[in-house]
Amino acid sequence: MKYHEPRLISFTNAFVVTALYILFFILGSLIISPDRLKDLYLLLYLVVSAMILFLVSFFVFRFTLEKFIYSKIRLIYKSIHNIKRKKDEGRHQRIDSRLLDEVNQEVEEWQLEKSEEIEQLRQLEKYRREFIGNVSHELKTPLFNIQGYILTLLDGGLEDSSVNMEYLRRTEKSIERLIQVVEDLDEIAQLESGQIQLRIIRFDLVALTKEVIELLEMKADKKGIKLACSRQDKPVYVEGDQEKIRQVLTNLIENSIRYGSKKGRTKVSFFDMDEYILTEVTDNGIGIEPEEISRVFERFYRAQRGRATFAKGKGLGLAIVKHILEAHHQTVNVRSTIGVGTTFGFTMKKV
Template identity: 50%
Template sequence: MKFRVLILINAAAVAVTVSAINYYFQKDLYAMSVAFLATFVTSFIVFYYLIEKYIYSKIKLIYKLIHNLKLGRDLRDALGEHTSADPINDVEKEVKEWARLKKTEIDALKVQEKFRRDFLSNISHEFKTPLFAIQGYIEAIQDDDLEDKEMVRQFLDKASRNVDRLSYLIKDLDEISKLESGELPINYSRFKINDLIKEVIETLEIKAKQHHIKISFKQKYDEPTTVNADRQKITQVLVNLLDNSFKYGKQGGTTSVTLFDLDEQVLVEVTDDGIGIEEKYLPRLFERFFRTDASRSRQIGGSGLGLAIVKHIIEAHQQTINVRSTEGLGSTFGFTLEKVKQVLPFPALPILKS
């Protein structure tokens, strides 16, 4: 309801009340009419002045302030000064919308704060473990005064492995930070994903044998599939997923890579028959430093960031990655890539002889 209409209704209500009281005591229609008109005009002027000065102007100021804060100065200047015929209703809508947005923002900040605390706790723990190990080995060597050469060599080897673990951790943290901030651009190129998978498998054959795992590549179709992606980063994705399957595979097990044609995309799946993952852990599997079995994972090694990096790389390609797993039977990680459609050449036209 508009501002002036509201005042008219209030003034009329007061005037009717006063004129009714006047008629009750004087029983004079003329006096009642005069009282009605005088009261109506007086009430309108008084209400208009009081509401305009003490209520309406304040509401209008609050409305403009909230409106300008929501738009921002640059956008407000571009659109021009906003005026409203009914700022009372508008300010109600603006305040409700503002409150809703602020609640959403506060909820998001709470989630981010919890994520920050968990991240700091995890990273602190990840750094302390190898640092304390290195410190312990160095102190043991110092106490021994280099008398037992064999023990010194063993301790130095162990310290070196922990230094490597710290290096991997720092490198992975730096990479995931750059991926999140967009500092590592996606350099798209067209390449045959079949050939890349074969190259990665050949590179990791020795590591697979060390874990007593056989790798197989299952091609759904004989024709090579060309994709549009960053070849180097997709190589990293495949290496991380295959390496993960070795770590959590079983002795004498198998890891298979399979391609599926999805019309405009190609689906790449890496499947192992290892220990599998409990269903309750699947939603958190791509979180940084998340481990389903912390003690076993640290014995196996790794920075705890491999799957998080894989997820960021695939999402930077604007594609999807998923996982399905059954505890005790194995896991399957699948990701999509943009497929390059093959343009079929036009058939040669027969040459007509005259």
């Protein structure tokens, strides 16, 4: 923002007043007697009086102007300063002749801060709207299914032995899905609000991985996928909540089976990184499009190819993984190539 300093305005005004004075003086002298202008004393008087007039009017203008501007601006300045002071306690609150510079600077800072805040709020609002839309969609589908099955049963299906058991089973499946969505959302909400207390213990990450692999082997077999762990015998002790890390490994390995290719393979590998251990889950499945990679950790986000491969996904597994690892102050990353495969990696602190 540009503004004219009172000093410059006062200088210009004083200059104009003095110029007018000199002009009128000369004109007056010419009218009275042109010869007077040849009088050296009179010229000296003109120069000295013009200088005095210039200085006096400069200071009078400046004083009046500053007083006027400051009185108008002081209130705005104080309001902005007070808002800023809440975040910026240590800063001085001086109001002196550099006031305009400070106001200018503070207004600029304030404007920048506010526009950033507005942008963040806009993003949050967009995110909130999308989130509510996703939740209602996720809940509506199984609810409508349940309603359909029950209505059919009430309309006589209950007595029809060829459909009654099947419809009850499907109702139960839809209820199970509802429970899963609500439980996942509840878990994310608790992790986000920091309500979940992690039970930090020392445990062997390799042994835990082997347990998870054993549990998921049946699922993998159905798709002809081989699950493998790179470090079979050497334990790696880490610090963390064992059950939550079990959930992380389960979600990642389950995804590698869901989105893996038939007769493919999933490998869990460990890499030493000084204080940390990096665990990577690699598959040779469908892969994720580059423009979608950054979004897979968002709640309810499902990549195009993933949705086509496995329709029942909720898009919540990776959001939970990310939250669990963030609660452990650890990171998770992903790299993927279409038609080659995907690798999810996360770190844990060694002990």
